[in-house]
Amino acid sequence: MFPxxxxxxxxSDHAGFALKEYIREKFAYMPVxxxxxxxxxxxxxxxxxxxxxxxxxxxxxxxxxxxxxxxSGIGISIACNRHAGVRAALCTDARMxxxxxxxxxANVLCLGERLTPPEQALDMIKVFLTSAFEGxxxxxxxxxxx
Amino acid sequence: MFPxxxxxxxxSDHAGFALKEYIREKFAYMPVxxxxxxxxxxxxxxxxxxxxxxxxxxxxxxxxxxxxxxxSGIGISIACNRHAGVRAALCTDARMxxxxxxxxxANVLCLGERLTPPEQALDMIKVFLTSAFEGxxxxxxxxxxx
Numbered sequence: 001m002f003p004x005x006x007x008x009x010x011x012s013d014h015a016g017f018a019l020k021e022y023i024r025e026k027f028a029y030m031p032v033x034x035x036x037x038x039x040x041x042x043x044x045x046x047x048x049x050x051x052x053x054x055x056x057x058x059x060x061x062x063x064x065x066x067x068x069x070x071x072s073g074i075g076i077s078i079a080c081n082r083h084a085g086v087r088a089a090l091c092t093d094a095r096m097x098x099x100x101x102x103x104x105x106a107n108v109l110c111l112g113e114r115l116t117p118p119e120q121a122l123d124m125i126k127v128f129l130t131s132a133f134e135g136x137x138x139x140x141x142x143x144x145x146x
Numbered sequence: 147m148f149p150x151x152x153x154x155x156x157x158s159d160h161a162g163f164a165l166k167e168y169i170r171e172k173f174a175y176m177p178v179x180x181x182x183x184x185x186x187x188x189x190x191x192x193x194x195x196x197x198x199x200x201x202x203x204x205x206x207x208x209x210x211x212x213x214x215x216x217x218s219g220i221g222i223s224i225a226c227n228r229h230a231g232v233r234a235a236l237c238t239d240a241r242m243x244x245x246x247x248x249x250x251x252a253n254v255l256c257l258g259e260r261l262t263p264p265e266q267a268l269d270m271i272k273v274f275l276t277s278a279f280e281g282x283x284x285x286x287x288x289x290x291x292x
Contacts, residue, residue: 044283048290072245074235074252078291081227089220090236096261099218106220115242137190144194145224 006030006129009066011037011054012113013047013076016069019113019121023067026118029126035063051079055086058107066108067125073112080108084146092116097124101131105142152176152275155212157183157200158259159193159222162215165259165267169213172264175272181209197225201232204253212254213271219258226254230292238262243270247277251288 012020017039024034037053039045047070054066058080066088070076073090080088088108089100092115100106109128111121158166163185170180183199185191193216200212204226212234216222219236226234234254235246238261246252255274257267 046287046290048287052290072242072249074237074242074246075250075287075291077223077236078227078233078250078252081224082230082292084228087224090223091220092238092242096218096220096238096258099260100220103218104221104224106224112242114245141192141194141221144192144198145221146228 005033006065007033007035007063008129009035009037009054009057009063011050011066012069013039013050014042014044015071016076016111016113017042019069019111019116019118022118023121023125027122027125029122030129047075048079051076052082054108055080055083055088059083059085064107065129067111068108069111069113071112071114073110073115077110080110087142087145091124093120094124094127097128098131101128102134103138105133105138151179152211153179153181153209154275155181155183155200155203155209157196157212158185158215159196160185160188160190161217162222162257162259163188165215165257165262165264168264169267169271173268173271175268176275178275193221194225197222198228200254201226201229201234205229205231210253211275213257214254215257215259217258217260219256219261223256226256233288233291237270239266240270240273243274244277247274248280249284251279251284
């Protein structure tokens with residue numbers, strides 16, 4: 001269902017730093033190589049810097065997948081979706097993560113560290129990376145997103 | 147705290163149509179004039195058409211606020227955030243709606259009809275329209291979103 005080792009970009013601001021580190025250490029459902037785009041400490045930074053950086057990695061084709069985290073997930077999801085070709089889904093449970101893949105062919109999962117318990121984040125990432133896009137009537141809609 | 151009648155744009159696809167109609171009929175916390183940008187029936191349409199239309203109304207300054215709805219809220223939030231100056235927050239509870247205003251100065255609230263009970267949607271809109279942006283350190287971040 002997935003390559004031997006899938007490369008997934010991951011980025012956060014300071015408010016998502018602890019969850020980013022947790023995910024990198026604990027995600028064990030499948031072999032993933034994390035491309036860690038920062039931030040690399042809990043010092044205050046600006047979430048758009050990391051959202052734009054991750055979105056550029058996806059939009060350029062450097063990676064096919066991304067996980068972006070800030071306190072609520074809201075700010076970094078706005079930043080990611082500024083970029084054509086990036087479909088960033090802010091999700092608060094696994095059902096949303098599945099819908100994001102099935103209907104929206106989302107390529108970036110956005111999480112809020114304040115809102116998502118760490119264990120649930122692991123489950124959501126598993127669902128996100130293993131759920132298929134349904135295609136069909138959803139294809140023309142994706143194309144209209146740009 | 148708010149003008150005598152605040153104008154708020156509202157738009158949905160077919161999967162958010164019932165919630166859009168419910169909101170327009172039932173929202174009674176404060177005087178709001180709804181600028182209804184469609185869809186106007188439950189017939190199938192494409193969510194990006196309505197997300198782009200609502201985002202253009204906000205980006206152009208025609209309105210200051212928007213509510214955008216699709217099945218999960220994910221697709222229409224991506225469409226809205228393609229537009230500079232539009233900060234669309236996909237929220238699943240009132241706490242998120244408050245954070246979206248306080249930290250992100252969000253001007254569009256995105257909802258998923260499948261995920262949000264109608265009464266809760268009314269509460270979230272009230273919180274969204276009456277919560278203030280904190281400013282301060284958040285201003286530079288907003289500017290970096292573009």
